[in-house]
Amino acid sequence: MSDDRCESTAVRTLTALGAAVLLLPTAAPLAHAQEGWLPQDLESADRVGLVLDDGSLRLDSEKTGATAAPRREPGRAGSGLATFPEQPLTEATDVLDVRLQTDGAAEDVTAEARGTRSDGMWTEWHPVPEGGGRVILDSGVSHVQLRVELDGADSALDGVRLRPLEPLYAEPDADDEVDGGGDVDGDGGDGTGEATVPDAPYSARLFATRIGLVGGTTANGHTVRPDDHFVALPSRRGLATRGGGEYTVRVCTTGALGPEGRGDTETHEPRCAYLPVWDVGPWNITDDHWNDDRQSWRDLDRGRPQAQAAYAEGYNDGLDGFGRRVANPAGIDLADGAFRHGLQLPTNGWVEVDYLWTGEYRARAEIATSTQSDPVIVRGGPGTEFDPVGLAAHKANVDVACRTEGDAATGPFGTGGTWYRIGEGHYVPAVFADGGAEAPECGSGTGLPTP
Known part of the structure; x- marks a missing residue:
């Protein structure tokens, strides 16, 4: 592990605090869901550190080391991850009912759900209540996908299923006016001859450190290579699937490189890198600081990572979410290739990060x-x-x-x-x-x- 980086943390979904996950006892299934649930095929899942044994998913006893399972928070035993194929819905909805059939402690099996929006982009992942329950996504979706993490050798996943429920959002009528105009002639514009400007992605200034850990396994199952090009963010909400780039950030150097308030004023030629999010960290794993309605540390300003506040201001007594003393204000980790070649950083430093999936894609x-x-x-x-x-x-x-x-x-x-x-x-x-x-x-x- 690099000395200039905090210990990598990864992959435990905490469900109790997720604002996007609510129990809705009155929600009614859609007509097509009343005919049955949508089962998930255990054999079809992309598996990391898991084996299919007698019809159940279990930890692979031969691959529970640091290089064979998703990286995890301090002190935890091996864990594995199963990502199921996406499934189409016959009607759009933003409410899902997810059920898990498990053997062992319910808290050792955690799940997340997401869906594709009308523009074809994925929502962020939303945690499923322990043991299963209802999940509210942040948009109406036409396709859904689940992933499940298994922690502990004594637990197994015997089955998982979902069904769409009656949506909470209101779909606009075909003749409703669209705020700000619309693409009435199909040319990407608003009918005035000028193209509409898409919503910009959210941007934040973060302190970046280098990941290192070549040969280790990221939270989405990628084996870290020399000169790799990806990032880690301290939340699973924007964690891409293995080999995917559906959650991508644009990271740009901004000038001053040293830690906030520590007097380092070294400058750097501006460069930018477009990088997928393949790992979770640094320091925390439920700190989606780029969201207005963040999962944890809700009293902090949007865009300010908990580790940065702990380091600079003594927030949370200077400790991270695991009780460790925060040694740097890092809010993003960069793989070696991104750090050395993409941005050509000589040392850890401040960068500007655009969370591209939070904006509107034109093409x-x-x-x-x-x-x-x-x-x-x-x-x-x-x-x-x-x-x-x-x-x-x-x-x-x-x-x-x-x-x-x-x-x-x-x-x-x-x-x-x-x-x-x-x-x-x-x-x-x-x-x-x-x-x-x-x-x-x-x-x-x-x-x-x-x-």
């Missing part, structure tokens, strides 16, 4: 490389004559603001001269992105200049 695309591990160079314009300004990791989900023509490039999706603008002064070749072709041309009613 979502997923970065892809042939090696499935190397990142794509992000340049200041659509051509190799423009300086590199950062990196975009394989699987990172980015928003394509517009497209333009530039130097020809060859990538996983062929050869072409189209480039995507994915951020202010950030361009990548379209042949390294899956999706984004529906984005408008730069300068054609987008409000963005043609490079």
Whole structure:
């Protein structure tokens, strides 16, 4: 473990404090759910540290070490994770009923649920009450997905099922007016000839540290490689599936690097990296500080991690959620490649973090490389004559603001001269992105200049 990083913590879902999880004894099942539940196939789950034994999921006794199961909070025994395939619903809803059939202590089996919004993006994960119960998502969803963590060799998951319930949200009528206009002509605009500006993602200034721990296993089951490109955030709510990038952050250096109030004023050339969230930490595991209605530490301002407040102000007597003395104000961890090559950080330091899934995607695309591990160079314009300004990791989900023509490039999706603008002064070749072709041309009613 690197000396400049707090001990990695991971993967225990705490359900009692989740504001998005409520017991709703009066909620009624939808018509199609009354015919039966939607069972989850244990064999089809993506399993990390678990085996299917006589029809039940149990911890793999041969793989419970530090490099074979999701990283976990201090002092815990081995744990395993099962992520089930997404399932479509016949009617959209924001309320789910989830039931777990277990053998052993109920507290050793924890579950989370999420769904896809109308724009195709996932909601964040929401914890399921201990033993199962009703979950309220933050949006109406058309597809649902579950994941279950198993902790302890004496516990087993024998079955899991869910059913959609009557939604709490109100679906707008077809002839209702949409606030702020709408795309009435299908061109991505509001009918005035100008493209509508999507809601910006939430942004926060955080202190970043380096993960290290090559060969270890992240909270979503990824084995950490040398020069890896991902991040850890101190909550499972934005934890992507293994190998996925549905929760991606844009991390940019901002200048001063030293800890707040400690006098280090070293400066750094600004760079940005687009990185998926594959681990949980540092310090805490229920501190979704980017949310207005955060799961824990609700008296803190939005965007201020608990560890930062504990370090700088003695919040919670200077301790984290596990009672450990907070040794740095870290609110994000960077894998080695992101730290050294993406941002070229000489040491731990302050960064600006955009939580891309909290905004509105205009034209979502997923970065892809042939090696499935190397990142794509992000340049200041659509051509190799423009300086590199950062990196975009394989699987990172980015928003394509517009497209333009530039130097020809060859990538996983062929050869072409189209480039995507994915951020202010950030361009990548379209042949390294899956999706984004529906984005408008730069300068054609987008409000963005043609490079």
